[in-house]
Amino acid sequence: MKILLYFEGQNIIGKSGIGRALSHQKRALASMGIDYTLDPKATDYDLLHINTYGPKSLQMVKRAKKLGKKVVFHAHSTEEDFRNSFIGSNQLAPLVKKWLVALYQEADHLITPTPYSKKLLRSYGLTQPISAISNGIDLKKYYPDEKKEAAFRKYFHLSETQKVVICVGLFFERKGILDFVEIAKKMPEYTFIWFGDVPMLSIPAAVRRVVKKDHPKNVIFPGYINGDLIEGAYSGADLFFFPSYEETEGIVVLEALASQQQVLLRDIPVYDGWLNDRMNCYMGNDNQEFEQLIRQLVEHQLPNLSMAGFKTAQEKSITQIGAELKAVYQEVLERPYDHQIYAKVTK
Template sequence: MTVHLVSETEFGSQGMGIHTAHRDLIGLLSIGKSVDLKVNNEGVGDVFHAHTYGPYYFLKGLKYKGRRIHTVHTIPATLKGSVPFFRFVKPFADLYFKWVFNYADVCIAISPEVERTLKELKVKSRIVRINNPINLENWRFSENKKKTGRSFLGINENEFVVLGVGQMQQRKGIEDFIDLAESMPQFKFVWVGGRPFGKLTEGIKRIDKRIKNAPSNILFTGIVGLDEMPNLYAAADVFVFPSYQENSPLAPIEAASAELPVIYRDLDEYKSLYTTAHLKASSNQEFKEQICRLFVDENFFSEAKENSRQIVKQFDEKYILKQILDLYNQLFDSQKW
């Protein structure tokens, strides 16, 4: 069986979790050569699987009626705090995304929140729940990665580093991250990420002003290549994820795979997504208290690292590979003559 994987991120912005998920799936399906792969323009397959939702998705899927799969990373709510005038955009986004989802024969919901949204939109396609897979070995901590990452960032080995990863937009909580850096000048803060929406990013002028006037203890790297990211996670001491809306975010799971303590914003989405304990904060003050406690309390730090070791088990790639291959086989078998 040949699977045709499609993602517009291959020739567009690659500083997004969607691109990471796409590349991770390519790596996962390459293990043991489970299936033959075609990516974007490389040819035609038996089953079509897309991660993005632009014109290329519709064009490439034309030949695959009855065999189309779409992994749903983005829902209309994702646009809030990402693009301007969300209130006016949302009705059109609802219609467009419903069209995207109904074009597929199967929609993979990567979280309970995504599944709930698909049902709310009355999507007619079959819906299955499969988590994003994580290649634990790729993100595993090593002293060499830490040394390489700190050299890349220009940070000395004695500094306590708080890392944030995400697009530079309000939804991801970048302004809260800057507030935290301002309130804790004794620590080094690093934000990794860019702007896939460019000038259409919500609040771009306001955020640019905050970045320009940010304190010297915070570093903005812009978009960093996937190959370099394991080193940057290893270079950090704590990972903070202040995002206001997520479905099944990859960055905190990548950080957890590197055994970093991870502090999430206290969101309902996580309560339904994660099956094990995780650190959470509802305000900047709570984020600050958690960071400071991790710095001074070795037992608390160890417990937080154990939380990370437990949470990544939910995203074990071997189990998820079986789920995905079962889905491919179901579609392939249903279309046999």
């Protein structure tokens, strides 16, 4: 078995959760001894596993079908999580949905990160088999490390007693960035750090203004940071606060859980079935509730659920995801060709 992993636009979205999903797939396949290639010109593969939805992705699907290859589409994206992101995203969202459906329906099998996103795909009228498989997490990478935590605090000139609340995400309104800043304004005694970025000209003026200048001194936007610093931030902060309104999974949430960090989330459907308020994380619904929970968590007035969260992350380890991907690949390769799909994409 040999898999062609395809990812379009690495330079544009490689820093996003989808970009990290590709890295996890490579490690997951390696953990199962599955041979793979990243060469889009390769022909000696058995199955195309495609992660993106641009025009080149469609070309790859057509090429694979002409070669008689099976296609698994990783449905990371939905109309719902496209909204409230880039300038004009809400106006374009219905067209994006049509494009996604046109692409996804050409696959022999769909993979999507959660039961929630699987439900969304079914609501689009997609009928082929769909497997809900987490994007997974590299547990060893995010295990708490005192040196990494010290490097994080030194980089941001934080004293040992300074309380820090972090978030990781693109500068999208749907990620809750405006709420993050509004809450920080009411809590000047804490430092709030939002890791991540996007090209400034691609986001609405209100978000751009908040990131550039309209935020209090206790809010820091350091941009995209990886490696020891972000890993040290995950475990070395006092709280991971992720007020996103819409996700298909939320890889950064898995990273925080793997870091044995306290996690505060907005109560949205994507977490149903794997994250539970007051059991392995904390959840809120509005800024007033978030402010109260942040104070209680940072000041240790609520039970620490970090180890319960870590156990949840363990269930989504790279090795586990590798086994689930392997099972899907084997089933798809053993399945007879759908001649209707084949005829449609090779016209």
